[in-house]
Amino acid sequence: xxxxxxxxxxxxxxxxxxxxxxxxxxxxxxxxxxxxxxxxxxxxxxxxxxxxxxxxxxxxxxxxxxxxxxxxxxxxxxxxxxxxxxxxxxxxxxxxxxxxxxxxxxxxxxxxxxxxxxxxxxxxxxxxxxxx
Numbered sequence: 001x002x003x004x005x006x007x008x009x010x011x012x013x014x015x016x017x018x019x020x021x022x023x024x025x026x027x028x029x030x031x032x033x034x035x036x037x038x039x040x041x042x043x044x045x046x047x048x049x050x051x052x053x054x055x056x057x058x059x060x061x062x063x064x065x066x067x068x069x070x071x072x073x074x075x076x077x078x079x080x081x082x083x084x085x086x087x088x089x090x091x092x093x094x095x096x097x098x099x100x101x102x103x104x105x106x107x108x109x110x111x112x113x114x115x116x117x118x119x120x121x122x123x124x125x126x127x128x129x130x131x132x
Contacts, residue, residue: 066096069119 068076076095083090083098103109 071119 076092079095079099080090080092083095
């Protein structure tokens, strides 16, 4: 006895015959048209597609390097911790950008500058008074 096949059983239930593998169904070929030498080849018609609006490329910054004192690093970490408590994902670079955008000119900025110059450690030469 032959082993029962699920496909054959299903086809019997449906009352159909199984397609034979020996005779695959071939698509009819379209008749080829020979073009004459005088007839130029046809160019494909341009499709009238709408261009997709792509997002503008992200603005890339310039890589720079800062040398920070331990006091400055502590301030950055303190600000990072505060922003993290506000559910903001933050890194040192974003802290610096945020502080720069929040800074306003005025006496507080001038006092912070004077304090930073004292800690800086680079020797600054005093200018000679200019003579007219």
